[in-house]
Amino acid sequence: MKLQIILFVILFLSLQNTLLAKEPIEPIPEHVKVDARKVALGKKLFFDTLLSKDNTISCASCHMLQAGGDDNLRVSFGIKGQQGTRNAPTVYNSVFNFRQFWDGRAADLKEQAMGPVENPVEMGNSFANLIATLQKTPYKQEFTKLYKDGITKENIADAIAEYEKTLITPNAPFDRYLKGDVTALTQTQKEGYELFKAKGCISCHHGVNIGGNMYNKFGIFLDSNSSDPGRYNVTHKERDKYYFKVSSLRNIAQTAPYFHDGRTDSLRIAVLTMAKYQLGRKITLAEVDKIVAFLQSLNGELPKDIEP
């Protein structure tokens, strides 16, 4: 009995930070400071197929802004119908991610924007070729107005990154709830949020982007059968095998299929998968439904003017 009392005191002390602290998720800011002229140029580039070698693929091909900011495919397709190896993550709110790409190989949006252009299975181009192409277009004048050195690899990435910074989705029902509007969530969604915290999902999915601020192993308690070693490809350290950037859960209901390999289209199965591999537990279907209801409250307002 004495041991039980001590145990409960320790248990309470261990969890008190989780139980008594302020909410571990913060609302998305409504604005991000950007250079409007660079944004305009970046937007043009984002939608322009000139970036790809055969003029067929633009950033928007894999990041469809009307469809959750991804391509809704298991893995993406590049030039000549080539299939990629990973699921395209949403571009929305990516400015709040601590690293870019599933394996975190890009430190920021600018570095990320340089990747697909030269990836042979994505845009298959080279910056030397792209710069030469853009020099023959009105882009030349636009770049000269904004950048002293005109069209360069750095400046192309900078403009695209500047545009991507504006692709944020504030005022989701859950954000409004966090700001004090208790009617913004349904009772089921509120219960889902409590379960989300109580089951331990919150330990990886927290902060402003509800994820996107750390790496974790896909398959902590069970082997997740991932053929992709994840971050190991970047660091070549054994301990980084199957480590991926924890995804943001913002707009998650709109960004199926899920996981780096797009293994499921169902958000319910995605929640069950997480419980199984990451938490090492089973959860009831009723609990899954409540958590899914909570996840649906994370759909924010799309930015204005997202048409090409």
Add this chain to the structure above:
Amino acid sequence: MQAIKRLDIVSILLTIFMVLLISLFGYLYKVDKGIQNYTLNHDHIIPLELIDKQLNDFSATVNTLSDYDKVNQKLFTFQKNLKILEENLQRTYADNVTIEKQLRNIKKNYENKAQELEYFKSLNASLISGSHFLFDLQRTIADDKNISTKVKSLINEALFYILRYTNSSYIDKSYVRNKLHELKKLTQHSKFVKNFYKQSLIMLDTVAELKNSAKNIHNSRLADAITDLHKTLDTKYKQDLAIQKNIALLFFLSVIIMLIALIITHIHALKNEKELLAFKYAVQHSDNTIVITDPQKKITSISKMNC
């Protein structure tokens, strides 16, 4: 030679004095730049030291749900400060091998520490999320009437020791593992007990790795690397200050010498003036007519008494 002859000593002294003043002004500008550089370096090296300590503090928060956005912000601020510091040092001490080496050392240690922090974040999150299930299982087992008191007691004891092992260094991992082995023999009694045993083993390994990661963060040589650079910059600044003091003293002495030279010249001029006045008086009051001519014998002056 003719030109130099035409220059009187006062003009030379005044010219040297002007040159000294201009040099002094230029030197003061250089001193001011040095102070600005030192302040800039100082303002960016102090945050590095502070953030490093904060990261160490973060590694002590085992099994605590922390806001990783804030940790990432600290890492970002560290990188930003290091970049500014590096640019400034490359500009100021372009050929200094020691500073270059120390900067490289900071970068290398920072990268190692940042990687270890990422690992710590992952393990800590896994531990927290796994703990929830372990606590749930313990509650379920406690409420299960089909499980014996002996098993329940062993479960409580095992959980107690896992938590103690998580939060202190007084309990050895092997001790907790032995407790879990006692439990293993009883896992056939219930699937909950079996789950508890399996989950506990994984948690135990996670805690061990997490503690090891925290230790690596704490033992990082980053603080030493920053301190080394800080000391080098302080030493260089002190050396510069000593040189500046000597140069200032040199300027002071030069000015004093110039001043003495000017005073001597002035005294000499006063003496000459006095003699000239006496000569003038003598000429003007002379009974004879005194005519002064130029080399062409043209009269340039004549004593007044005869005018």
